[in-house]
Amino acid sequence: MKFMVQTLAAVGELQRDLQRELTYDGLRTAEAKGNMGGRRPVLAGETVADVRTAYLEGQSLAALAREHGVSRGAVRTAVADLLPEHVADESAPVPELPVTLDMPGKVAGFLRAAELDDAGRVALDHGVAVRRGTG
Incomplete structure (x- = not known):
């Protein structure tokens, strides 16, 4: 009985390792083709430009989200590099809070x-x- 449980555990571990390798192979292949992983942004194209312009003019994230019918997170993603906590230069010191x-x-x-x-x-x-x- 103990031998059978050990064998099943070893087979499960082998299956998990194989699945992990296949996943990484697929991700590397997609990256080599130029495909990006992850979910596509909700705001795209000219909408992003409009949102960024409105944000720079002083409109809040919540107001922009209501106006475009998306979440505040989607607006935050569109204006991420404009937010105060974004650091464009890697060598620049991060502000201490x-x-x-x-x-x-x-x-x-x-x-x-x-x-x-x-x-x-x-x-x-x-x-x-x-x-x-x-x-």
Whole structure:
């Protein structure tokens, strides 16, 4: 009985590995042909240009979504490189956003017992805002 279960497990693992390889082969073949994977964008063509222009003129994402009958996510995808959090230059530093630590007593107690760097210890003890990567 044990041997049979082990054999079935090995066959299942072999099948999963084979399926994974076939999937990767298909993705590489499609990429070589120039096909992109994933879902097609809802907004395309001139509609994207209109949405981008309206966004630059100050219209909100929600208003654009209502106007074009799509989700805010679709509008966000169309204007992704125009959003403040988009960084066009890879070498440019990412802006640091302040993070405030506010946690229940058990979590704070656990962190007090953990080894933290100086910035993390100050933030935990005094409740000050720290920037990402410094605490």
